[in-house]
Amino acid sequence: MQPDYFSTTSSTTEFYNRTGKPSASHLWETAQLLGFPAALWRLPNKQDKHLIVSFDEVLPRVSADLDELPAGFLISPFDNLASTAPTNMSFGSTLGNSISTESLFLRADIQASFSEPADKREVAIKINAPAGEFQQVLREQMAIQTPEKTAQAVTPLSDPDAQAAYVRNVAHAVEAMQRGEFRKVVLSRTKQVHFTDAPDAVALFDKLCTAYPTAFISAVSIPERGQIWISATPERLVSVDADGIFRTASLAGTQSAFDADGTLKRPAEAMWSQKEIEEQALVSRYIIECFKKIRLREYLEEGPKTVIAGNLMHLSTYFTVDTQAVRYPQLGTVMLRLLHPTSAVCGMPRDVAFNFIGRHETHDREFYSGFLGPVNVNTDNEGAESDLFVHIRCMKLEGNMATLYAGAGLTEDSVPEREWVETEMKCQTLLQVMMN
Numbered sequence: 001m002q003p004d005y006f007s008t009t010s011s012t013t014e015f016y017n018r019t020g021k022p023s024a025s026h027l028w029e030t031a032q033l034l035g036f037p038a039a040l041w042r043l044p045n046k047q048d049k050h051l052i053v054s055f056d057e058v059l060p061r062v063s064a065d066l067d068e069l070p071a072g073f074l075i076s077p078f079d080n081l082a083s084t085a086p087t088n089m090s091f092g093s094t095l096g097n098s099i100s101t102e103s104l105f106l107r108a109d110i111q112a113s114f115s116e117p118a119d120k121r122e123v124a125i126k127i128n129a130p131a132g133e134f135q136q137v138l139r140e141q142m143a144i145q146t147p148e149k150t151a152q153a154v155t156p157l158s159d160p161d162a163q164a165a166y167v168r169n170v171a172h173a174v175e176a177m178q179r180g181e182f183r184k185v186v187l188s189r190t191k192q193v194h195f196t197d198a199p200d201a202v203a204l205f206d207k208l209c210t211a212y213p214t215a216f217i218s219a220v221s222i223p224e225r226g227q228i229w230i231s232a233t234p235e236r237l238v239s240v241d242a243d244g245i246f247r248t249a250s251l252a253g254t255q256s257a258f259d260a261d262g263t264l265k266r267p268a269e270a271m272w273s274q275k276e277i278e279e280q281a282l283v284s285r286y287i288i289e290c291f292k293k294i295r296l297r298e299y300l301e302e303g304p305k306t307v308i309a310g311n312l313m314h315l316s317t318y319f320t321v322d323t324q325a326v327r328y329p330q331l332g333t334v335m336l337r338l339l340h341p342t343s344a345v346c347g348m349p350r351d352v353a354f355n356f357i358g359r360h361e362t363h364d365r366e367f368y369s370g371f372l373g374p375v376n377v378n379t380d381n382e383g384a385e386s387d388l389f390v391h392i393r394c395m396k397l398e399g400n401m402a403t404l405y406a407g408a409g410l411t412e413d414s415v416p417e418r419e420w421v422e423t424e425m426k427c428q429t430l431l432q433v434m435m436n
């Protein structure tokens, strides 16, 4: 069968005849060996896993335009404004109506889908560019017996000053909010983890898929930066499905999903403080303000509801728009530009919070709290869809080291030590799975 996009240079059958049925690991490892970027993902509440390999060793920087981009995988940094922005600003530039051109795009030169369960796995592959070299290396990879991996030690590195520095930053933010400078800001921190050997990204991805069925799970390899980003995010930013249904959600407020005795709480029984209810309402208000800017009134709003996100619970409100009924086919792209960065990862008002983050955080967020996901990808032959998620509960792998990122939404009522504990819990989402 011919893929319905791009020119096809080789069919799936031809590919199999030459290589056999590869696994996700075979394709991923081949991409790694050749220095090709790759993205692996699994959508929330879905079984199938998907992989894209791009033959662009240096990825194109694009504008996140869902109406223009071909099939592929987009990954955008938190600060995604064009680097032509004035250079005398300490942290990017002011946010506004400027068009971002800093998202990295992995074109779907090879696209594979792996249906689950693993013992009855079907593999579907589309090849959209000349893949001779890739197939050659893939064949070699498939002929190699991969040795059993020995269990390896995963050690979080202690940073004795980290807590005090974070608490101090939060206290500054709270003072600024009490002075009325802004209403909400999300301050983040990092945590370093050391592995005895470079970890197996595909094995970790598989473990996360099993542990967190409702999350968007991804692993993205960016060879030009020597990085692999892995995440299990609960937060949808923008989706547009094959029927033109647009979806976004506001997510905020955090508590452990477990009681003190370790039993899983029932979402319906979760108690939320005034501070958390207001914090999440600010994110919903922010989304509604974006709809107002484009004079869109026909949206469906459901929530807030308590949702489970791995070891945590959050409050979430869901927004849906039928873009065909409202005759707004570009809504996904327009909302993406208006929404990012939402007050779930930045703050309110957005520009003031963004600049506060730039002045107070000592690390570069890079792709943490940006967004990522498949764009215009047809995974189940029902038509192309785009699913972009906020890049949280994520880590950056560089050789034997991982950097975990976590942030907490602050308001004038925040207690600095509690916000530190919240970031620790957020780091546990990935750490727990890595250490088991």
Ligand SMILES: C=C(O[C@@H]1C=C(C(=O)O)C=C[C@H]1O)C(=O)O
Pocket: 186, 188, 235, 251, 252, 253, 254, 314, 344, 345, 392, 393, 405, 406, 407, 408, 409, 410, 426
């Ligand atoms: C910023 C993060 O998470 C966001 C902040 C939340 C909060 O402040 O309660 C909750 C969910 C996310 O929207 C993160 O996980 O790093």
